[in-house]
Amino acid sequence: MIKSNKITKISLGLLALLFSANLLAHGGAAGTDTDQCKFELEKDHWLHYTAYQPNSFPAEEFCASLPKLNEKIMLVFDYQDNKYRNDTVEFEVTKEPEGKRVFFLAGAKHKKGTVELVLPEGVPEAGKYLIHITLVPDQGERLDAHMSFSAGGGAATAKTTYALYALGLVGALYMGYLSSAGFKRKVDDIIAKIVS
Known part of the structure; x- marks a missing residue:
């Protein structure tokens, strides 16, 4: 006994x-950077990205593949440091390879360091999409960064x-x-x- x-x-x-959130969060390997939803805007300055489809998958986080079409999408961007909080940032989502715009958020300063984009109707077609992020600092050059995702892959992404x-x-x-x-x-x- x-x-x-x-x-x-x-x-x-x-x-x-x-089931520990610390072990599973964004890769979970201690001492290594395995976060697939993070990309570098400039050397050593990162932006973290998380996508949600709250109507069908209320507890799921997505990164590079969204399962549903024609359904609300929330894209959340978090600055990893304070560098960009005083810069104007604009966001655009385009369908690739055509470059057709499906969403645009005009340039604004996001002092809290988090930007939430809501596409109320989601995206209409399966395929590849590109998120364009343009930083317009008060001084210096504009900086363009891109991150792609695919949509319409079905629920297999939540396996x-x-x-x-x-x-x-x-x-x-x-x-x-x-x-x-x-x-x-x-x-x-x-x-x-x-x-x-």
Whole structure:
């Protein structure tokens, strides 16, 4: 019984680590930069980007691939430092390769360091889109940066979430198997019937 109790505690600890937001957030590898939703505007000055489709995927964050068409999209940009908070920044989203504009936010200063773009109708066609970010500093040259995303890939982009749920369910069933003699007996009976 003591050994089973230890295994249950270890399993619960590992399961808690699996669902830890710190481990999963933007790559989770300590000491390395694995954030795929971050891009460099200038040397050592970064912008973080997160996309949401809150109507269909209220708890999902997306980066390079959005599953749904013709549905509200929220694009959120966070300055990683204070450098650009006094600069005028404009945003544009275009359908590629045509370069057709689907969204434009006129230049403005975003002193809080976060910019939220809302495309109420989303994007109408599947394919590649480009986010154009233009910085217009009070002094110096304009700076153009680009980041692409694709849209219309379907719910397959959220497969990792379903995999985590399945893994959690398997972990919970396994812990139940280890800690409950009645459940273990039922599972063993089912396995014996399948094998024989």
